[in-house]
Amino acid sequence: MKISPHKHQQIRLKNLGITLALLCLIGSLAWLSTRYSTETDITRNSSNSLSQASQKLLESLPGKIQLTAYIKKDPALRSQIAQLVDRYKRHKADLSLVFIDPDSQPEKVRELNIDATGAIIVEYQGRTEKLNFIDESSLTNALLQLANADERWVTFLTGHGERAPDGIANFDLGQFGKELDRRKIKAQALNLATMPDIPSNSALLVITAPAVPLLTAEIELIKRYIRQGGNLLLLTDPGNHHLDALLQALGLRQLPGTLVDGKSKLYGINDPSFVLASDYLPHPITQGFQTISVYPVTAALEIGEETDFQPVELLKSATQSWTETGPIAGKILFDADGDEKQGPLAFAYALTRPSTSSGQAQEQRIVVVGDGDFLSNAYLGNVGNLDIGLRMINWLIHDDRFIDIPAKIATDKSLQLSQISVAVIGFGFLVIIPLVLMGAGFYIWRKRKQR
Numbered sequence: 001m002k003i004s005p006h007k008h009q010q011i012r013l014k015n016l017g018i019t020l021a022l023l024c025l026i027g028s029l030a031w032l033s034t035r036y037s038t039e040t041d042i043t044r045n046s047s048n049s050l051s052q053a054s055q056k057l058l059e060s061l062p063g064k065i066q067l068t069a070y071i072k073k074d075p076a077l078r079s080q081i082a083q084l085v086d087r088y089k090r091h092k093a094d095l096s097l098v099f100i101d102p103d104s105q106p107e108k109v110r111e112l113n114i115d116a117t118g119a120i121i122v123e124y125q126g127r128t129e130k131l132n133f134i135d136e137s138s139l140t141n142a143l144l145q146l147a148n149a150d151e152r153w154v155t156f157l158t159g160h161g162e163r164a165p166d167g168i169a170n171f172d173l174g175q176f177g178k179e180l181d182r183r184k185i186k187a188q189a190l191n192l193a194t195m196p197d198i199p200s201n202s203a204l205l206v207i208t209a210p211a212v213p214l215l216t217a218e219i220e221l222i223k224r225y226i227r228q229g230g231n232l233l234l235l236t237d238p239g240n241h242h243l244d245a246l247l248q249a250l251g252l253r254q255l256p257g258t259l260v261d262g263k264s265k266l267y268g269i270n271d272p273s274f275v276l277a278s279d280y281l282p283h284p285i286t287q288g289f290q291t292i293s294v295y296p297v298t299a300a301l302e303i304g305e306e307t308d309f310q311p312v313e314l315l316k317s318a319t320q321s322w323t324e325t326g327p328i329a330g331k332i333l334f335d336a337d338g339d340e341k342q343g344p345l346a347f348a349y350a351l352t353r354p355s356t357s358s359g360q361a362q363e364q365r366i367v368v369v370g371d372g373d374f375l376s377n378a379y380l381g382n383v384g385n386l387d388i389g390l391r392m393i394n395w396l397i398h399d400d401r402f403i404d405i406p407a408k409i410a411t412d413k414s415l416q417l418s419q420i421s422v423a424v425i426g427f428g429f430l431v432i433i434p435l436v437l438m439g440a441g442f443y444i445w446r447k448r449k450q451r
Helices: 005-035 052-059 075-089 106-111 136-146 174-182 216-227 244-250 262-267 385-396 419-450
Strands: 065-070 095-100 119-124 127-131 152-157 185-190 202-208 232-235 252-254 258-261 275-277 293-295 301-303 310-316 321-324 346-355 362-369
Touching: 052 136, 065 075, 075 095, 075 136, 119 136, 127 136, 174 185, 174 385, 202 216, 202 385, 216 244, 232 244, 232 385, 244 252, 244 362, 258 262, 258 275, 262 275, 293 385, 301 346, 310 362, 362 385
Parallel strands: 065 095, 152 185, 152 202, 202 232, 232 362
Antiparallel strands: 065 119, 119 127, 252 301, 258 321, 275 293, 310 346, 346 362
């Protein structure tokens, strides 16, 4: 049938109208996509979405959340961080992320104790948390800690050469005290010679390796504090026996000698008295913690006398460690015939028992660490020392509301095919599909030629 010129013109106008309508539709959809967005996670285990716990927390946080990532210009790493933060932004529009090259602000980096690997500073309502490792669990738990606006008090024992929470000397804890203050945890010094009682507003008593013995009356005051259910952080050093009476009351004892660690050489540390912890035992303090922490001069601990506390090993040395009873100089070797003990050895314990302090049923918590230097100004900036110290304090003052968010592992990432299946797929793509396309093309060409 012959088509008239008028009919041709109608068909062309119709096709032009359809084309213009499609272009308008596509343009409208493109414009709407810039104004509104929608996303659907079709992965089997929702690996690209936040957990219900994180979503619920974000809904309960009023006000802005600012994340500042001090990360070098590594596109891959920055992209990973941005993708994680974008999941949070879907549920909280006023959450923002800013990247800063640490080399551009060296003074700020020093002030925040950020090492060469970088860190993410999370800020909310004037309080901050620092993350050396970021995933959903660590970021959600940091936000949970920042949501707590209550002011808490921690008492540091002084008067016997202990490390001062506001001191600036290398062995003092001034930097740690500042980090506590940024989290609304106030540090106060206590000299039992001038104030013969532990303040009632104190959520925790901290004793850091006294240089001289405590008076008998002071020991009795601290023992009474423990009997009444008070929480305690006790740091000691190798050869320091001024706290033996308190350790005995807790059912612990300090092993003779200094703990040395052959594993430290793997990290470029030539001093064997530096003990490194990288594999952490399961406990609320170490939950989700994946950063190495460094302990300069450490004493090993073990369960001693009978106790009504429930002791849990918190930190443990490597297998190639031992307690060196001789001078740590030159080449040192383990002496199996002496008093030295082969690792792995515990050098930190967490103790708990039921308590009815303040008339309320509550768990009494105590942490004992065989090193008084790991939180000092000289070593606080080493890798994860600050983080593990803050975790200890938070757990001891019953601010341990960590959310256990399991890692989302993608399932079925690999496809196992038999040789026959591979041959069928290969033959189909290389032979059958090309032949079908060629046949369809030939058929269409013949039909058009016959018109």
